[in-house]
Amino acid sequence: MDINAHTQFCGVIGNPVEHSLSPAIHNAAFRKLGLNFVYLAFRVEAIGDAIKGFRALGNFRGASVTIPHKVAAVPFLDSIEPTARHIGAINTIVAVGGILTGYNTDATGALRALREGGVALNGQRVVMLGSGGAARAIAFALGTEPGIEHLTILGIDEQERAALAQDLRSKTGMTVQESPLDDGMLQKVLPDAHVLIHCTPIGMSPKVRETSVPATLLHAGLTVMDIVYNPRDTRLLKDAKVAGCRVIPGLEMFLHQASAQFELWTNQAAPTDVMRAVLESRFS
Numbered sequence: 001m002d003i004n005a006h007t008q009f010c011g012v013i014g015n016p017v018e019h020s021l022s023p024a025i026h027n028a029a030f031r032k033l034g035l036n037f038v039y040l041a042f043r044v045e046a047i048g049d050a051i052k053g054f055r056a057l058g059n060f061r062g063a064s065v066t067i068p069h070k071v072a073a074v075p076f077l078d079s080i081e082p083t084a085r086h087i088g089a090i091n092t093i094v095a096v097g098g099i100l101t102g103y104n105t106d107a108t109g110a111l112r113a114l115r116e117g118g119v120a121l122n123g124q125r126v127v128m129l130g131s132g133g134a135a136r137a138i139a140f141a142l143g144t145e146p147g148i149e150h151l152t153i154l155g156i157d158e159q160e161r162a163a164l165a166q167d168l169r170s171k172t173g174m175t176v177q178e179s180p181l182d183d184g185m186l187q188k189v190l191p192d193a194h195v196l197i198h199c200t201p202i203g204m205s206p207k208v209r210e211t212s213v214p215a216t217l218l219h220a221g222l223t224v225m226d227i228v229y230n231p232r233d234t235r236l237l238k239d240a241k242v243a244g245c246r247v248i249p250g251l252e253m254f255l256h257q258a259s260a261q262f263e264l265w266t267n268q269a270a271p272t273d274v275m276r277a278v279l280e281s282r283f284s
Helices: 022-033 047-055 082-087 106-116 133-143 158-172 183-192 235-242 250-266 272-281
Strands: 008-014 037-043 060-065 092-096 099-103 125-129 150-155 176-180 195-198 223-226 246-248
Touching: 008 022, 022 037, 022 250, 022 272, 047 060, 047 092, 047 099, 060 250, 082 099, 082 133, 092 250, 106 133, 106 223, 106 250, 125 133, 125 183, 133 150, 133 158, 150 158, 150 183, 158 176, 176 183, 223 235, 223 250, 235 246, 250 272
Parallel strands: 008 037, 008 060, 125 150, 125 195, 150 176, 195 223, 223 246
Antiparallel strands: 060 092, 092 099
């Protein structure tokens, strides 16, 4: 598809964005359906200024919002879809008739990845690392699932994780504990945990040798999901495989949330087979 005066554009806004595979998968999906769209990557520090700039562009159709702007972007939009408002974070902006609306497809993407990975959450003790925008979405998604025994949130931002824990208690009724993310707390909570969900950027390309969890604390009774998708096999997932854990790569959540974004922008079913093929080709 040639870019012309009628081309509609979408993009990912975050910092950093150099690692992002969103342009590759969305542009492949646009080409597959013959849509006059293009998807770009924007490294953004001042999120309010960026959104103001998008408002001035008549061919702007929407954006993916990533670290560190998923919460900070909310006040700059005209409306927030109820699920995203409940979560308190967005990962998607949709522009229609000059109105910018925030959505959150991280929640549904994460649940679908867990289910397709064979994880039954009923009666499970879940440990989540991180308390930012993606963590909020996944935590609230877990809160909609019946029977989760306990959620422990470990994070480095005391105010952020305490606010998330309080929101979850008041809005979902789930039993939630929050504590600092350090080796001491990991040693305390991981032995009895069934599911570990990593929601921080640690281990993301180019810092692929980093991990939040000492390998010695991983055990065969644990399912480990890492939302970092680049690299596909993060240090955490490699260590988890060696320990005999079930692993769910971030690629799965990424694919499902991206498909939902595509459908919000285009009102057409996403060609998920094409999007998956592009993702897998980058790691083959």
